[in-house]
Amino acid sequence: MRGKENREKLIQLFLLTIALSAISILALISIFIFTEGLPIMFRHGFKKFLFSLDWYPSEGYFGLLPMIIGSLLVTAGAMVIGVPLGLAGAIYLTQFSSKKVRNLVKPMIELLAGIPSVVYGFIGVVILVPFVRENFGGPGFSVFTASIILGIMILPTILSISIDSLMALPPSYREGSIALGATQWQTVRMVLLPAARSGIIASLILGLGRAVGETMAVIMIAGNATALPRSILDPVRTLTSNIALEMGYVSGEHRQALFATGVILFIIIMILNTMANLTSKRMAS
Amino acid sequence: MIINDSKLKKKAQFFLFGISFVVYFSILCLSCYLKPAQKGITIAGSTSIQPFADQWAEVFMSRFPEKVVNVQGGGSSAGVQAAITGASQIGMSSRELKPEEKVLTEFIVAWDGLVIIVHPSNPVDNLSLEEVRKIFAGEIISWKEVGGFAKTIHVVTREEGSGTRVAFQEMVMGQRRITKKAIVQDSNGTVREVVANDPYAIGYISLGLVEGRVKAIRLDGLEPSVENIVEKKYRLVRPFILVTNSVPHGIVQDFIQFILSEEGQNLIQKQGLIPARLVKKGQSKEE
Numbered sequence: 001m002r003g004k005e006n007r008e009k010l011i012q013l014f015l016l017t018i019a020l021s022a023i024s025i026l027a028l029i030s031i032f033i034f035t036e037g038l039p040i041m042f043r044h045g046f047k048k049f050l051f052s053l054d055w056y057p058s059e060g061y062f063g064l065l066p067m068i069i070g071s072l073l074v075t076a077g078a079m080v081i082g083v084p085l086g087l088a089g090a091i092y093l094t095q096f097s098s099k100k101v102r103n104l105v106k107p108m109i110e111l112l113a114g115i116p117s118v119v120y121g122f123i124g125v126v127i128l129v130p131f132v133r134e135n136f137g138g139p140g141f142s143v144f145t146a147s148i149i150l151g152i153m154i155l156p157t158i159l160s161i162s163i164d165s166l167m168a169l170p171p172s173y174r175e176g177s178i179a180l181g182a183t184q185w186q187t188v189r190m191v192l193l194p195a196a197r198s199g200i201i202a203s204l205i206l207g208l209g210r211a212v213g214e215t216m217a218v219i220m221i222a223g224n225a226t227a228l229p230r231s232i233l234d235p236v237r238t239l240t241s242n243i244a245l246e247m248g249y250v251s252g253e254h255r256q257a258l259f260a261t262g263v264i265l266f267i268i269i270m271i272l273n274t275m276a277n278l279t280s281k282r283m284a285s
Numbered sequence: 286m287i288i289n290d291s292k293l294k295k296k297a298q299f300f301l302f303g304i305s306f307v308v309y310f311s312i313l314c315l316s317c318y319l320k321p322a323q324k325g326i327t328i329a330g331s332t333s334i335q336p337f338a339d340q341w342a343e344v345f346m347s348r349f350p351e352k353v354v355n356v357q358g359g360g361s362s363a364g365v366q367a368a369i370t371g372a373s374q375i376g377m378s379s380r381e382l383k384p385e386e387k388v389l390t391e392f393i394v395a396w397d398g399l400v401i402i403v404h405p406s407n408p409v410d411n412l413s414l415e416e417v418r419k420i421f422a423g424e425i426i427s428w429k430e431v432g433g434f435a436k437t438i439h440v441v442t443r444e445e446g447s448g449t450r451v452a453f454q455e456m457v458m459g460q461r462r463i464t465k466k467a468i469v470q471d472s473n474g475t476v477r478e479v480v481a482n483d484p485y486a487i488g489y490i491s492l493g494l495v496e497g498r499v500k501a502i503r504l505d506g507l508e509p510s511v512e513n514i515v516e517k518k519y520r521l522v523r524p525f526i527l528v529t530n531s532v533p534h535g536i537v538q539d540f541i542q543f544i545l546s547e548e549g550q551n552l553i554q555k556q557g558l559i560p561a562r563l564v565k566k567g568q569s570k571e572e
Contacts, residue, residue, distance in 0.1 A: 055445075055465075056445075056462065057445050057446075058445060058446070066465075125478070129482070130482055130483075133483060139439040139468055139483060139485075139486070140483065141468050141479075219471065220475075223468040223469070224444070224468065224469035224470070225465060225466050225467055225468055225469060226465045226469070227464070227465035227466040234466075235466070235468050237469070245444040245445075245469065245471050246444050246445050246446050248332070248358070248359055248360040248363060248446070248471075250362065250363075250446055251362050251363070251366055254445075254446065
């Protein structure tokens with residue numbers, strides 16, 4: 001009997017170590033980014049980093065405002081495209097389609113998530129960029145193009161998690177609502193979506209996270225200009241692409257400035273996550 | 286009993302997995318501390334030089350199989366840094382060394398022309414240096430101003446810190462800045478790709494990479510050709526430099542000697558680079 005207990009404790013300890021190591025990795029990364037990025041921000045002042053439009057790192061100008069706005073614009077654009085498509089798809093596949101169609105379509109959409117981002121970027125460059133340039137104007141590398149590609153990239157995340165949360169609802173919700181005389185659409189709108197909202201919001205948060213963090217595809221199709229975009233057809237640079245583009249060459253202050261970019265990205269993601277969590281809590285209560 | 290048995294089995298399996306994971310992990314950690322056996326040299330730096338260095342290394346190693354050369358990218362600045370710290374035995378730089386980097390021993394191994402490129406359908410085929418400067422500074426914004434379509438010019442440049450960009454900045458822009466509205470691409474190849482697909486784009490790449498899908502612009506009437514560079518007419522020329530942090534010896538010396546030998550130089554001439562001996566140093570600075 002005692003041997004069994006000991007074994008149990010050992011397993012517990014072992015799992016605890018693994019759980020702690022995951023957290024410690026997160027802690028290490030945060031500490032590293034902040035110790036590398038914060039000193040330069042203190043030296044030049046936060047205002048210069050956050051509100052200056054000039055990014056000339058070799059001359060000592062480190063204004064990140066265009067990239068901050070760029071990241072937000074591209075992410076917002078991706079959500080505008082990805083969320084309605086993802087939600088509508090999830091609603092159709094769970095409520096209106098036959099089981100056969102669902103079993104066929106869902107895995108196919110989930111396959112989209114397995115396509116490497118460089119492939120999305122490549123397709124964007126070869127097909128979408130010329131299309132946008134010829135039909136909408138501008139150089140083709142733009143907020144608009146990046147939003148479309150990112151919207152498609154976050155689609156599988158939103159769709160499959162929303163489907164799972166809609167499917168997880170007890171069938172009695174739907175049956176009860178229909179029995180009371182509600183139409184199918186009324187049932188979806190007034191009963192099922194509110195009941196599944198925590199899962200749906202989780203899917204949006206994950207989609208948001210992917211859109212903010214995506215780097216490769218965005219570098220390839222957003223154009224990476226450091227000027228503030230004046231329209232959605234202008235090129236734009238995001239925080240992630242700023243780091244990845246210039247990482248290979250940097251030394252000294254320029255390198256620290258890229259870590260500072262990482263700090264700001266970190267903070268933005270924290271803010272977005274907290275906001276999303278708060279909304280979902282408020283909606284739940 | 287049977288149920289208990291299978292439970293036990295599962296636990297045992299789990300344990301085995303756990304133990305093997307720990308063992309694997311500690312081996313991984315240990316291996317970080319073990320020095321890899323010293324085998325040959327590393328050459329790192331400029332991504333513009335890297336493809337040529339790959340070729341040199343390949344032929345060099347087929348000649349001397351016991352002498353191993355590892356080629357890595359990373360960019361000019363990283364390459365110079367690596368040579369200073371000793372992380373790699375040879376650094377590659379496609380820009381001139383900064384004064385504080387002059388502690389290194391330099392070898393110019395080739396010369397590269399910088400070519401302004403546009404789409405083949407663009408009627409413009411000659412620009413003055415001043416016009417190029419104004420286009421990249423964002424002052425000339427329509428092709429019409431230089432005799433082309435009435436369309437906005439799409440300026441394509443390289444990322445901050447790139448050796449090609451630094452060379453372009455020094456030789457063309459001088460004190461002027463490249464416009465912030467320029468599209469930024471992170472390699473010669475992607476710049477060429479963008480220009481090859483966009484009728485209104487302009488960019489700059491290495492002479493060796495110009496091909497039929499883009500049109501090379503004549504600068505002040507001069508064709509960017511090997512002949513014009515050797516005759517000191519075409520001025521956008523930059524050195525490809527290898528650096529070492531001491532007088533080279535052993536494999537490093539053999540490799541650099543091979544690169545500067547006739548065979549090594551012929552190898553790159555076929556690719557559109559200009560052999561080191563054909564151009565005198567300092568020519569690119571002549572204005």
